[in-house]
Amino acid sequence: MNKQILLVGPFPPPLGGISVHNQRLHQLLENESFKVTKVSTHNPNRNRLLNIFELLKQINRYKGNLIHLHVSAFESFVFVIPFIWLILMCKKDKKLVVTIHSGRFLSVYNKFSSINKLIISFFLKNTNHVIAVSSELKFFLMEEIGIPETKISVIPAFLPPDKNANDSDLxxxxxxxxxxxxxxxxxxxxxxxxxxxxxxxxxxxxxxxxxxxxxxxxxxxxxxxxxxxxxxxxxxxxxxxxxxxxxxxxxxxxxxxxxxxxxxxxxxxxxxxxxxxxxxxxxxxxxxxxxxxxxxxxxxxxxxxxxxxxVLNKQEEKNIHDFNQNIKSIIKVYKKLNI
The missing domain is CATH 3.40.50.2000 (Glycogen Phosphorylase B;)
Structure with missing residues (x-):
């Protein structure tokens, strides 16, 4: 298995659900001996057009064959999709995994113009694999966009944090x-x-x-x-x-x-x-x-x-869930693509 991967999406700063997920995914993949290159889609020190240019440049220069793109609801990303797809069409060896993180995608997609819906549906249908963070999102991708069930995995976005941080100031x-x-x-x-x-x-x-x-x-x-x-x-x-x-x-x-x-x-x-x-x-x-x-x-x-x-006096039950399963499931997706 080729263990090179290009992670594309937001990274801290700023702090947010997707950026924290990507930060932890980066670390966990490196722990599994992956060689990870990360490209942030949000750089507060650069204007938006320069961010997009840098993103496309990094994707074009990437020598590995697996790209994992993380998006929220495609609102600020839809016009970049054709350029990403053009690069990928010129590089047939590339495999693309897209994780959609936001449940808002369902309502946002329905408000898009016909052209934007066409762009997103074409892009997702031709993506090698889509990771949905909920069953509701998976059903929407199948029924409304027409993505085959075999190309969708439901994997919650949560990846375990380090419990041992310093808390004295808090x-x-x-x-x-x-x-x-x-x-x-x-x-x-x-x-x-x-x-x-x-x-x-x-x-x-x-x-x-x-x-x-x-x-x-x-x-x-x-x-x-x-x-x-x-x-x-x-x-x-x-x-x-x-x-x-x-x-x-x-x-x-x-x-x-x-x-x-x-x-x-x-x-x-x-x-x-x-x-x-x-x-x-x-x-x-x-x-x-x-x-x-x-x-x-x-x-x-x-x-x-x-x-x-x-809930004031309610005692919570002890966790028995294997919280490492999500990273295992992501790596399984990579293996499925024969990377």
Whole structure:
């Protein structure tokens, strides 16, 4: 098996579900003796056109024969696809694996123009293998786009983190008299910080029971960010900006509950991290969630309040799942392509 691979997608910074996945995948593949070349599709120090040019240049120069591309919902990537495909058509020895990470792909695809739908469907149908992070996404790819089931694998995006990071600086925000609950995401309505704020304002007793800790990362909506930060200051909610992945795992490890109030979602890496760490997980029912997740009605603060009272004294079951299975499944895909 040829163990050269080109990993294409976002890498930290900024911190995010896909970039953390790619960072861990890079390390785990190197642990398995793969020679990994990585190309980041998001470089905050370069403008977008230069990022695209560098991406295409790296793909064109790559001497190996396996490329693994990671995308969210294709929103900012669709016009790059024809150029990638043109390069691959000129290099017949190349094999392409595409992982689609976001459950938003279903709704985003349906809103695309006919031309963009044609570009994406042609690209995915001619990709050697597609990894979907959920069964719902796999079904959509089969039924709506027409990709054969044999070319799709369902592999959750979660890859195990290092549990042994330093947590000494984070303990100051932990309140041992209460349940510590962590909420993380970009300062955008999608991530549901406003739903949590509304729940607290509706039932102020939550502040006596729970110590809320917000973690903000990536880009933001300025007006939404201003309102949420103002509410955090008024309510005395701790918050962090741009926390790195190791510190985030440390914070999760110190906490009791992880809350994911998103209005839509994919296979959230942070949800699976919290499950891996044995934490109570509460999440919106915007998508199908993993076992052991306590769900509330999306964007409904009253439903969230009810769930938070229901889980207050609940003991979580011990994990028995093999969390190394996902990396094994990814490598199995590579082997299937006879790389």
């Amino acid at each position: 303990r100051k925000v932990i309140d041992k008299r209460k349940k510590n609950v962590v909420i993380a995401g970009a300062l955008k309505e999608l991530y549901g910080f406003d739903v949590v704020i509304k729940a607290i304002k509706t039932d102020s007793n939550l502040l006596n029971l729970y110590n809320f800790i917000f973690v903000f990362y990536m880009d933001s909506d300025p007006d939404y960010a201003k309102q949420i930060l103002n509410d955090c200051n008024k309510l005395g909610i701790h918050f962090f900006r741009e926390m790195d992945s190791k510190d985030f795992i440390s914070l999760l490890n110190l906490s009791d509950v992880f809350l994911r109030p998103t209005t839509t979602d994919g296979d959230s890496v942070a949800v699976r991290e919290a499950i891996y760490l044995g934490k109570c997980v509460i999440a919106s029912d915007s998508v199908e969630r993993p076992d052991r997740v306590h769900t509330f009605k999306t964007s409904d603060p009253v439903s969230l309040i009810n769930v938070m009272y229901n």
